[in-house]
Amino acid sequence: MKFGTLQNVIEQPLSSVFTVASELGFQGVELDWYDFAEAQPGGPLAPENRDTIRQDAALSGVEIPCVAAHFLNRGGLADPQKEAFGLEAVRTGIRLCTDLGVAYMLVPFFGPGMMRDDQTVARLEANLRLLAPDAEQAGVTLAIEHTLRGDRTAALLERVDSPAIGNYWDMANCMGLGYDPLEEIAQLGRHIVRVHAKEYHRGDATPGTPAQPHFDGLNTKPFGEGDVPVPAVLSALQQIGYDGYVVLETGKFDNAAHSAKAALSLLQELTGQLQ
Numbered sequence: 126m127k128f129g130t131l132q133n134v135i136e137q138p139l140s141s142v143f144t145v146a147s148e149l150g151f152q153g154v155e156l157d158w159y160d161f162a163e164a165q166p167g168g169p170l171a172p173e174n175r176d177t178i179r180q181d182a183a184l185s186g187v188e189i190p191c192v193a194a195h196f197l198n199r200g201g202l203a204d205p206q207k208e209a210f211g212l213e214a215v216r217t218g219i220r221l222c223t224d225l226g227v228a229y230m231l232v233p234f235f236g237p238g239m240m241r242d243d244q245t246v247a248r249l250e251a252n253l254r255l256l257a258p259d260a261e262q263a264g265v266t267l268a269i270e271h272t273l274r275g276d277r278t279a280a281l282l283e284r285v286d287s288p289a290i291g292n293y294w295d296m297a298n299c300m301g302l303g304y305d306p307l308e309e310i311a312q313l314g315r316h317i318v319r320v321h322a323k324e325y326h327r328g329d330a331t332p333g334t335p336a337q338p339h340f341d342g343l344n345t346k347p348f349g350e351g352d353v354p355v356p357a358v359l360s361a362l363q364q365i366g367y368d369g370y371v372v373l374e375t376g377k378f379d380n381a382a383h384s385a386k387a388a389l390s391l392l393q394e395l396t397g398q399l400q
Contacts (some may be wrong), residue, residue, distance in 0.1 A: 126362070128392050129153030129190050130373040131321075136381040139178060140167055143185035149386050150393075153190040154182070154374045155231070160196050163213055164221050175224040190370040191268065191293075191319055193231040194218050198238045201254040203245040214255055215267065222265045229292050229319055234271035241384075246281065247275070253285045260289035268293035268319045272302055272335050275312030282316045291318030295349075295374070296358050297325035301333045301340045306354065310361040317367055321374040322392065326351035344376035348388035356395050363399050 130151050137145045139156075146154045156170070158176075164170040170192075182189050194214065201211025209213070218230045240246050253267070262266050270293035273281070273355045278292055294317045300307050310317070327344045331341030342352075349355055362371075371392060 126359075126368055126396055127152045127188075127370045128373075128389055129155055129188070129370045130376075130385055130389075131155045131193065132157045134373050134375055134377070134378070134381065135385050139145060139174075139181075139274045143182045143187045145382070147185040147187050150296070150389055151187065151380060151385075153370055153372070155193055155370075156189060156193040156225075156227075158192055158194045158196065158221070160334050161210075163340060164217055169244055170221060172224065174298040175221070179225050184362045184384075189225055191229040191231050192218060192222055192225070192227055193233070195233065195344070198233050198236045200238045201234075202232065202256075203234055203240045203249040204238060205248065208248060208252060211253065212252060216259060216281035219256075219259055219263045219265045219267075228264060229266045229268050229281075231319070232267050233251060233293075234269065238366050245370065246277075250281055250285060253287070253290050257285065257289055264287065265293050266318055270295060270298075270321070272338065273297075274302075274304060274335070275299075275309035279313055279316055292316045293319045293321065295321040296355070297321075297323040297343055297353050298338075298340070300325040300327075300352060301338050301342055303333045304333050306358050307361050310358070310365060314365050317362070317365070319369060320362065320371045321368070322348065322355075322388070323353075323374040324348045324351040324376070325353050344374075346376075347378055348373070349391045350376045351369070355391070356398075359392070359395050360399055363396075 132142050200207035268291050324346050328341050375388045
C-alpha cells in the first residue's frame with residue numbers, strides 16, 4: 126500500500142502542497158476540486174496550469190493518486206435535475222486527469238447528492254455506462270464514493286462491468302452509516318480502487334443508518350483513537366490484495382501538519398506489522 130493525503134488535510138495551496146507533503150513523508154496528494162469553474166480557464170486547475178502542476182509534483186517526488194470532484198456532492202450523475210451537468214463535469218474531470226497524468230477521479234454522492242432510492246441508483250448506473258467508454262479510452266478510473274452498502278455496490282459495479290469504474294471506500298464513513306467495515310471490504314473486494322482513512326467515534330449517539338447517517342462522529346478524534354478498527358481494516362485490505370493508495374481525510378486538531386504526520390506514522394507502523 127501507498128499513503129497519500131488530501132490536499133485540504135495539510136492545508137496547502139497548489140503552489141506548496143507537493144513540497145510539504147513530501148517533507149511529511151507522503152507518497153501522494155489527492156487534489157481538491159471544489160468548484161467546476163476551478164478547471165476552466167483562469168482557475169487553479171485550468172488547462173494552462175496543468176503542466177506546471179504535473180511538473181511540481183514530479184519535482185517533489187510526489188504522485189497525484191486522484192482528483193476529488195467535491196462539488197458533485199451538490200448533485201450530479203444520480204440527480205434527474207443535474208445529471209446533464211454531472212456528465213459534463215465528469216467528462217471535464219477525465220480530461221483534467223489525463224492532462225495531469227492522474228489515473229483516478231473521485232466521483233462522490235453525499236449531502237444533496239446522496240442516493241436515496243432505487244431510481245437514483247438506476248440513474249447512476251445508466252450514466253456510468255455512458256461514461257465508461259470515455260474513461261476507458263483515457264485510462265482514467267472513475268471511483269464512486271457514496272452511502273450504498275458494500276454488497277449492493279458490488280452488484281452495481283458488476284452490472285456496469287467496466288475496468289474504468291470502481292469504488293472509493295472510506296473506513297469511517299461506512300461506520301457512520303451503520304455498516305461493518307470488515308464486512309464491507311469482503312463484499313467489495315476487487316472493486317475497491319482507492320481508500321480514504323479517517324476516524325469515527327459514535328459516543329452516546331444513536332447508531333447511524335443509510336437513511337440517517339451519523340456523520341457528526343467523523344473526525345471527532347485523532348486517527349487511531351476512535352472506533353475504526355484500523356489494524357483489522359489494513360489487514361483485511363491486504364487479504365483482498367489491495368495495494369493501492371490509502372489517502373488521509375483526517376481531522377486537523379492542534380496542527381494540520383502535525384496531525385497528518387501522526388496519522389501517517391500510525392499507518393506506516395501498522396502496515397509494517399502486517400509484513
